[in-house]
Amino acid sequence: MSNVLWQLSTSHFLALSAVLFTIGVAGALFRRNALIVLMSIELMLNAGNIAILTFARLHHDQSGHGLAMMVIAVAAAEAAVGLAIVVAVFRATRHVNVDRLTALKH
């Protein structure tokens, strides 16, 4: 047990990213508020970033950092557009409960 606690290895970081990802998925699934869903997506993205950087570190290769940069940029874009949509939806329907926004069904 002791060396698991004190002996850091790639697995720790990957385990962390796995946990974070799982929490993000749970959030996206169970929360009704569109904002929280968006935040959970951010979480999932960051979990991905951690894993990328861990492997970059493992393989001594900086291209992982480049990729992480791209992920952050895309996340930013995604957040912007997501929030814009949420605002527009809110303005139209006065609420942002995801489970009542099923207009795209038809």
Added chain:
Amino acid sequence: MGHSWLLPTLLALPLVGALLLMLVPREETTFAKGVALVTSLVTFVVSLLVWKWFTPTEAGYQLVCNASWIDALGVRFKLGVDGISIWLVLLTTFLVPLVLLSAWSAIQKKVKEFLIAFLILEAGMLGAFTALDLFVFYVMWEVMLVPMYFIIGVWGGERRIYASIKFVLFTMLGSLLMLVAIFYVYVKYGQTTGVYTFDLELLYALQLPRSAQYYCFLAFALAFAIKVPLFPFHTWLPDAHVEAPTSGSVILAGVLLKFGIYGFIRLAIPLFPHASYQFAPYIVALAVIGIVYGALVAFAQQDVKKLIAYSSVSHLGFCMLGLYAMNAPGIEGSIFAMVSHGLTTSGLFLAIGVLYDRRHTRQLADFGGLWAKMPVFAACFLIVTLGSAGLPGLSGFVGEFLALLGAFSAGDAIPGAGIWTAVAASGVILGAVYLLYMFQKVMFGPITNDQNRHITDMNAREVTVFVPLLLGIFFLGIYPKPFLAAMEPAVLKFVSVYQTKLADEANTVHLVSGIGPAAAAGEPTEPPTEPPTEPPTEPPTDRALRAPAEQAAPPTDGVLRGRGLPAGPSGQAGSAP
């Protein structure tokens, strides 16, 4: 071999006509019809030219045009004509002008589009008949389908949508399976020889292992069985015929049905001889059932067009029977029966068209006693009906007689040939029964329906449509020798290709020596195109295909079929006294 420009021009003419038609303003219908008719007549003249330069004594492909089309895939725009396809090409170019003439007053709405569709259909048909490249054949096969869909779908009767969709779905199902088989053959040939090509003459040399042959043959056979139509796959035909306009059903019955059998002769049997040898009993059984079933059901019809549709099922059953006899009389009989069926059934449909233009009904009950009022029509209708019933002296008999004769003496190719042929010969009686039943219901008896009292006889246009047909029926019946002589060498070559590949017992993917252009011309087969960069990976189907070969022994019915050439007195030319 000269005149390689001829076949492409034959193909291009209808398309040029279609383009010209597009320029014609919409309301100038008569002018448009004129343009279409002239184009089709010019095409007919060019096809006569093809016949003139066609040397009947030569077995190989003639007037071959071999242009490169898609080099990356090894697809060559290769057209050629031989004894088997020459008459079908001529039949097509012969029928189209007649049909356009007969549709002069029948088609009222969207005339221009109708004519364009028809000319494209003609180009598709000619292309498919002359294609010597599997890819070109498949493309033309689909090009044919689209205009036919429109002709039935737009200008058809009440339930035309249902009929046209059913028609397209049936044919599409078959052709897609065929496409898979084509690619399989293409890849297999590429892997064994490194040369990726769709060229039929080269592909003929390919011998696939037994299980692969079974699956590919079934794929091809389904596509062509639907087109023939063999017994269980025929239900699209009556609907398509009933709903199609007269000209549509004439071309559908006259030419399109022939692709089924042509496909068998050109593709299915030479490419997969073992499989066709193995499935021969079942296909012959279906054909004979088709003959009897088609005739019986035709007898129970109230709608004349449906009756004739089922008669086509019955007639083409004879062609299939003849084809599977695998000897010269049988196959020549089958091809001849196809051509004569093209003439007689087109005549029948045109006659029904004449009645439909006057009475706008197809129910037998509405007619009766027309002979008195329409003697000229009666004469034409009688000759065409008797031709279709196979009266000796008319074209129908020669085809049926040869097919039955070939099938009867093909003991090895078809087990129990005698019994099957006897049952098929009963089709001769049934044919007379339902055709004369129809003829009597329409022509004989007192005039019951008062609308028939003042029905007018055929006008000059309709007579000019019938005259060439009748001449064809009589000429083919009285003097069929030149037609049969032209087919002879090509048919014998087909039989020899079939037998050499059948005799080759190896159960692996390899080339059979002595087949393909090289064998005929004698020089080694140099690869016509350089292989593309890297051969596509092994299609997954292959591993699945090879697996069953190991466990399941090929489904021979107990006795392993004799390896020797199917003897029988009429097997090879000149062997009989």
Added chain:
Amino acid sequence: MPTLATSPTDWPLHWIVLLPLLGAAINLLVGRKLARRTVHLIACGSVLAALLLSLSAVVGSLYPLWKASQTGGAAPELRDLFYTWIQSGSLRVEMAFLLDPLSAVMILTITFVGFLIHVYSTGYMAHDPRPAAYFGYLNLFTAAMLLLVLGDSLPVMFIGWEGVGLCSYLLIGFWFDKEKYANAGRKAFIVNRIGDFGFLLGILLLYANVGAVDYAGLEASLAQLVGANSPLLTSYAGTGLSLTFFAGLFLFVGACGKSAQIPLYVWLPDAMAGPTPVSALIHAATMVTAGVYMVARLGFLFLTTPEVMMIIAAVGATTAIVAAVIGFAQTDIKKVLAYSTVSQLGFMFAAVGCGAFTAGVFHLFTHAFFKAGLFLAAGSVMHAMGDRTEIMGMGGLRKKIPITHATFFIYCLAIAGVVPFAGFFSKDEILLGAYVAQLPYWPEWFGRAIWAVLAVTALFTAFYMWRLYFLVFAGESRADEATQRQIHESPATMTGPLVVLAIGAVLLGFLGLPHIGGLPNAFAAWLSGTFGAWQGTVLPEAHASTGTTITLMAIALASALIGIGAAWALYRNGPGALVQRLVVVLAPLHRWVANKFYVDELYDLLIIRPFRLLAKLLFAVVDRVFIDTLFVNGTGWVTRTFGRLARRAQNGDVQRYFVAMLLGVVGIVSFATCGKPRFEATTAGGTAMRFVADVGAGPGANGAKVEWDFTGDGKIDATGADVTWSFPAPGSHAVTLRVEDGLFREVKQLKRVITVAAVVLEAAAAPAEGAVN
């Protein structure tokens, strides 16, 4: 037409067929525009030209050849190769013509009687609205019949065969506006077609096994087969019966269809719906005799199968007697004659069946004359009685239409078989031939049984013919006043042919005199040209003692006279009291006979109705329900239902879509990471086995460590994906494979029991160069 002195093998016989064909073409195509007289002229002219050409061919060219053959020369025949009809593979059918004594007799009958009937028709059909069509069909018929007779091979005969069938269809249904007549025409054509089916099968069978379709070729190959006693003849296709049995049987079915023998005779009585000259020409003189001609022509084939000859004789005899019996109770003049034709045809078939080909053909020849005459006379009677055919309503015409009466009287004498007339000699020949018939495998009594049946039939024939005569001509007229008044003799064009035929009925008998006292039998001598080759083997005609011949002739004459007497007694002036009592006493029998033994109804019940039912059933059930609704629309329905199911899953809930995505991810992850290792073992010769491990293609594959344990002791025996290991002994061994994943360090293990080939023993002994397969 000058006699064309050309070589026997290139005589333009085809013109005999082409002339009437030309006449038919002209009449059918442009006849409607021509005047009635020109139509008559063309029709009769073309047949006359054919007659003259035939005469010149027979007398001019064939007769000298025949005379030469009498003194040992070659068989007399004229051949003409018009052109090659079908040439496909080894099958070669020429449109070739053969004129030999047999076909000479036939073409002369056809053209001569045909011409007389054409002349008669001009009178009979004087006020018919469609003369061009009628005469066109009549010419077409003559051409087809000539083609049938002159044909040199079976397929060419088949063309004529179906051609005459077509013409009879058109002519029977000539007055098509009456539904009944059209049905009769169709019935005739279909029954003929059934016969043609048999004929076709016969041709196919012969060609498939003998390889020839023309008579000469057939005769040669059959002789060769008989000579070589080939298995084909002893037991074809393992049936113990000879090939020629089957071929003969099928051909005989064709003959039955055409010549209206049991069971395919039902169409002939109905064929009386056509105009009377048509019945005379087609259903008396020519077409119906085609069957007899075919059997005679293929005599060499039938002689090789005595069983079929027996069947032919039996069928002929039964048809003769059954038809004669039915003839008793008929009240329609044409029906009586129709059944009489069926009966006389039965006679001919019985003769041919017994091997008496000459007698059969001779009777055919004479029958053509007096039966055609009878029909024409009946025509003129109907003409006189305003087209009514009910003989019960006739009577007393003796004085009113004298010429018709006189000729009818002669014909009745001829058909009854009274001495000087043709009927006696030809029928007597048949009776003699039957009496002495003795073919191989035949029981001795069979010939005499046939003779007995035929003799009784001869008596019946005399009876019903003279019953007809007395009812129509004797006693007072039973017609109503109006018809009686307008009874008048037919015009010259009609009575002329009657007289000529009457003369024929009288004189022709002397052509075939019986062989007693050195009387010359010209007919037999003439036909020996054709039958000579295989005639001798069969007919012991010559050595029938004069005594038996005379007694048989006496019996025949006696039966004829008895028949006439009985008819005179019963019907001398109309249906007398005796007849009434007889009808009452034999009421059930009478009803049966009057309704033709209910044969038509039987056929209708057994064949036609089930046929229609089957057709409707097949269409409704198999086509509509089974294939259409089940398969075609069924697939449509299946795709639609699955579509609707899928649509319900898309309900717009974003999180539900996310769940779907999630499941996908989970699936991929789990699939990518938990593949099981596999390996294949193949014998590498001897007890060594080659193991190839399959570690899959995932990211971890390339760094994977593969360890094998063959000895089951847990220690690693070998590493690497492709290993060859030789086992100490054959039998089953436990092999464990351990694979450690390159990326995730996951270790997977697979334990499998493999059997090393037991056959290893001798392989081990043999030098192990290892037959690796």
Added chain:
Amino acid sequence: MRTGAAALLLVGVVLLVAGVASAQPGPGPTAQIAVPRPGGGVQLLRIDGAGNVDAVPAVATDAPDDMSAPAPTGKGAAFAFWLFSAIVVGGAIFTITRRNAVTAVMSLVGTFIGIAAIYAMLFAHFLAAIQVLVYAGAIMVLFVFVVMLLNKEEEEPFAFRGVIGKVLSLGAIAYLGFRLITLFWRVKDDPTLTEAAWQTGEFAAYGTTKGVGQLLFTDYLFPFEAVSIVLLVAVIGALVLAHPEHVTAGEPEPEPAGKPPGAGAGAVAGEAEPHV
């Protein structure tokens, strides 16, 4: 709000205690921080993109380092790791459980800062900065802005519509998490992960702005430019979407039964935002 903070504190304390309590002498050397590396020298493995491994000539160290033997790292790194991962996980759980959106946003900011720390431990210094700057700074500000805009108290946070689907997904998530963890657990271990051992020579600038910048502007120039375009499009998109005029008064989403649709539409029209 209060219970969340308490839970976070509790987790931290527990970790602290466990760490100290378990510091008995492990099988390895004693618990001093700086322990000389046995055998010295590191065998560097470079794995290029195609996945085949080739050994880079050993850096001038005295002997190839035995990869399998765990090199003892300072406990400080481990302690830091557990602390920051606690912050990250706690923040994440807070984000998805808090009823109040603002608390959720704030806890998300905390998570991001924790993640920045983790990046730093992985020597991704540049990215740690970016993380704080872009993520915590810009994106979270955006979120805060929007949360403030639509701050409507939520009656019932969790959507349990279609419970079967959710339970199914719960099972899937658990399996996913477990599967990932077990897999990652067996990933090839690299003891020098958090060590600067090989941070010499050409790897000197590993993770620093110079290193990443060099990489971005040479090898990955095209993706870099592409991302800039993506951002541009995103900006325009957001502008268009959020602009008041362009919002077509979409037909109001059908309210659940009982709430008259009229009222909903009225409400929107009534209190339309004053034009920005």
